[in-house]
Structures are given as structure tokens and as C-alpha cells.
Amino acid sequence: MIHELFKFIMIAGIITGFAFITYTNLSPKRKDKSIFYLNFFVLFFTLNNLQITLTDYNFIHLNFFERKLLIPFYALIIPAFYTFVTYYLKAENKVKSFVIISILLFALETIIRIVLGYNYYNQTNNIIVAQYAKYEEIINLSYTILLFLKVIYIFMQQSKYYQEVASYDNMKWLKKFLLYGFGIIFFWVFAVAFNFKEVLSPNIPVYYPLRFSSTLLVFWVAYYGFFKYNLLTERIKLRAEIVKSKINIVLKIKSDKDFLKIEKFILEAKKYLDPLLDAETVSKSTDICYRNITNIISNNTKMNFNDYVNSFRIEEAKIILVNPNYSNYTIEAISLECGFYSKATFYRAFAKHTQTNPTKYKAKNS
Structure with a gap:
């Protein structure tokens, strides 16, 4: 019963993700950098959930290597969100960009997959592949935590990074995300720690709380991020007009x-x-x-x-x-x-x- 419930939630989340991306790409503001990275945030999350769903619920058959080393979209989710936040706050020129670093990380992990695949693609229960998958996840988790802390730091430095935007938006919705984000990171850390010794056969249900909470939160943030950004840009233009009126x-x-x-x-x-x-x-x-x-x-x-x-x-x-x-x-x-x-x-x-x-x-x- 629980297994089927999570299956439904994952599928619903995937459909919602693609629907959101389609809707925002029909918006006049689709070329705005903030919306551009918000869309990537949702896209990477949706693609990651899509391949997990197809694999875990046996919609497609994958061998051991393919199951262990899916395309590393999850390495790009939080970097895309971090970049969205910097553009939303009009602080992209004041803080360090992690776009290139994130792309290089994704490229490196993809290259490693190709190299490992060349040597171990058809081997079942290969310990080298399993060990690599474990440590790659730990590295990506650490990188996610780093960027999450960077976002928190930016919020703590309002006068330095986004004083002007703060006069238009109190950021309550984004601050709530950071609060709930702690819970999601906790679920991820717990799942990784729980399965640390289960290299070949990790306990998948341990990841259910992470997948459920992150699915709900990501689309909550995407919704607020899009409509709040529209509101923000309108208010900035209106204020300039009102000053002259x-x-x-x-x-x-x-x-x-x-x-x-x-x-x-x-x-x-x-x-x-x-x-x-x-x-x-x-x-x-x-x-x-x-x-x-x-x-x-x-x-x-x-x-x-x-x-x-x-x-x-x-x-x-x-x-x-x-x-x-x-x-x-x-x-x-x-x-x-x-x-x-x-x-x-x-x-x-x-x-x-x-x-x-x-x-x-x-x-x-x-």
C-alpha cells in the first residue's frame, strides 16, 4: 500500500514538473534569467525523479550498472536553485557563481560513468561500481549542503546583497523553504548514513521520506518562485511610475x-x-x-x-x-x-x- 502511494506521488510530481515547465515557457518572462534557472531547477528535479520512478517501479529493465549509476541530474538541482535565488535577489554580480563548477561536476560524473561502463557494464554486483555510487552521493550531498549554507548566508546579509529587493518582497516564502530544506537534508543524510554499509543492496524505502518531502517542497517553491517573481518585477516597474505620477x-x-x-x-x-x-x-x-x-x-x-x-x-x-x-x-x-x-x-x-x-x-x- 505504501509502495503504491509513493509510486503515485512520484508520477504525479513528474507530470506536475513538466506541466510547470510548459506553463512558464509560455510566459512572456520565460527569457528572464531568474525564470530560466527556476525552470532548470524544476527540470533537473523532474528528470531525476523520472529515471528513479522508471527504475524503482520496473517500468523499464536496467542491469546492475545502470541502476547504480543513473544520469546524475541530482548534482544540478540545488546549484540551479542557488543560481535562481541570486538572480531573484538581483545579487548575481555580488556573489560567487557555481554554474561552471556544477556543470564540470556533472560532466566529470558522466565521464566516470563512461569509463566504469567500459570496464564493468555487464558485471553483476560489482563492488567497485557500488562503492563509487556511494561516495559520489556523499560528494553531491556535501556540495548540496555547501550551496544551501551559501543561500542562508546571503539571506543573513540583506544590506549587502539584496536591500533593494527586500523593499518589494519580505521573502517569507523563500525563508520557509530554507527552514523546510533543513528537514529534507536531514532525510538525505539519514538515508546515506543508514545505507553506508549496504553498498550492494541499499534499503530503498529509507529514501521515501526524502523523495516525498522534496517533491512537495520543490513544486511549492517553483510555484511561489514564479508568481512571486512576476509580482516583484511588476512592483519594481510600478514604483518607478508612481514616483513620477x-x-x-x-x-x-x-x-x-x-x-x-x-x-x-x-x-x-x-x-x-x-x-x-x-x-x-x-x-x-x-x-x-x-x-x-x-x-x-x-x-x-x-x-x-x-x-x-x-x-x-x-x-x-x-x-x-x-x-x-x-x-x-x-x-x-x-x-x-x-x-x-x-x-x-x-x-x-x-x-x-x-x-x-x-x-x-x-x-x-x-
Whole structure:
């Protein structure tokens, strides 16, 4: 039963992998280096799982040599992910590239297979082939751990490597991957250690937790990596546009000096685009008592603090929504760049201020 369950999971993962690669290659951003390496990350993982599935579940018949020394796609999985991360963070020119090293490692392992195959291809239970397979896996595991630690180091050096990108993406999804990645590496280390003395006939089910967890995690990361990257690139372009844009806000009463002071601060450098902007921040910057901020705004605009700030954000969003250059951009990217915490918050605020939703407004005014 368990054997069949893992078989189903592996096959489903392979189908998902090829479907993901097909989908991303139809995307306008398919030539972007970040998406390029993300696709390779998924491709190498999928090809590795494909040959394991074909072998372990007897879809094809392989001899001892072929089973022991499958094509070493697994040596390229984490290197592809590492390279994706560096391009995602716009840090590819700040950190060491392992692309050439990884290709050379893959080439070397392939050449060794050819040499060993020339001498031992038809031999059953050959100890030399089995020993080599064991130590090759240990080397690839060590290389994977090295690159995994390198990714962690990059995250720990935000100001040095990706300060700009951090203002667009909090990286929570990627940080979760690193956390779960520890678990996957543990499963791999455990499987290698468990089978260290079982050179000729290793226990395959010991690898099931590794294959199951890595299959789920890889496609979770691929999904988030692709869509988060799309969101990131949209936000970068939108921010450049928003900095240049001018909003039109006409308020009925502008006689209160404190109110003018508050308004000037919020409009200056477009402070309202900061989703963390609150009355306390305004109070500290204007020297107006925190408790009076809301009352002053209410008396002059008939709005509370949040609605008042959101009114500026909505005006920014309107400009972007009707701009034909951004017609294909997601509502989520627009909402985040206009200062909202989420798309849901944006929809509620937009409806409150305009009595319609962003999609209908865009359709009507484009």
C-alpha cells in the first residue's frame, strides 16, 4: 500500500514538473534569467525523479550498472536553485557563481560513468561500481549542503546583497523553504548514513521520506518562485511610475494649520505609499499630539485616519489602473505598490471610496 502511494506521488510530481515547465515557457518572462534557472531547477528535479520512478517501479529493465549509476541530474538541482535565488535577489554580480563548477561536476560524473561502463557494464554486483555510487552521493550531498549554507548566508546579509529587493518582497516564502530544506537534508543524510554499509543492496524505502518531502517542497517553491517573481518585477516597474505620477486630491477645508502640516507631511515624498504609516508616525514627525491627529483629520475631511491616507493611495491606484502600459499587471502588484497590505484590503478601500471595484473601474475608464 505504501509502495503504491509513493509510486503515485512520484508520477504525479513528474507530470506536475513538466506541466510547470510548459506553463512558464509560455510566459512572456520565460527569457528572464531568474525564470530560466527556476525552470532548470524544476527540470533537473523532474528528470531525476523520472529515471528513479522508471527504475524503482520496473517500468523499464536496467542491469546492475545502470541502476547504480543513473544520469546524475541530482548534482544540478540545488546549484540551479542557488543560481535562481541570486538572480531573484538581483545579487548575481555580488556573489560567487557555481554554474561552471556544477556543470564540470556533472560532466566529470558522466565521464566516470563512461569509463566504469567500459570496464564493468555487464558485471553483476560489482563492488567497485557500488562503492563509487556511494561516495559520489556523499560528494553531491556535501556540495548540496555547501550551496544551501551559501543561500542562508546571503539571506543573513540583506544590506549587502539584496536591500533593494527586500523593499518589494519580505521573502517569507523563500525563508520557509530554507527552514523546510533543513528537514529534507536531514532525510538525505539519514538515508546515506543508514545505507553506508549496504553498498550492494541499499534499503530503498529509507529514501521515501526524502523523495516525498522534496517533491512537495520543490513544486511549492517553483510555484511561489514564479508568481512571486512576476509580482516583484511588476512592483519594481510600478514604483518607478508612481514616483513620477501626480495625484489630484481636492479637500473642502484647508484652514486648519495643523491639518495643513499633517497633509504636507503625508504628501511629501508620498509617505502614504508606506503601508506602515500610522498616526503615531505622523505625530512624531509633525510634533502634533498623537491623540489629536485623528480629530484634526476628521474635522477637516470627515474621514478617519486610515480612510484619509487610503484616499491618496486610491488616487495613485486609479492612475495606474487606466495606464495602458500596465494593463496586464496584476491587481495585487498595484495594491502593494500603492501602500496597501494586501489585495483584499485594497478592494475594500477602493469600494468604500469609489463605490466600485478596481476591475470594473479599469474596464470603464481604460
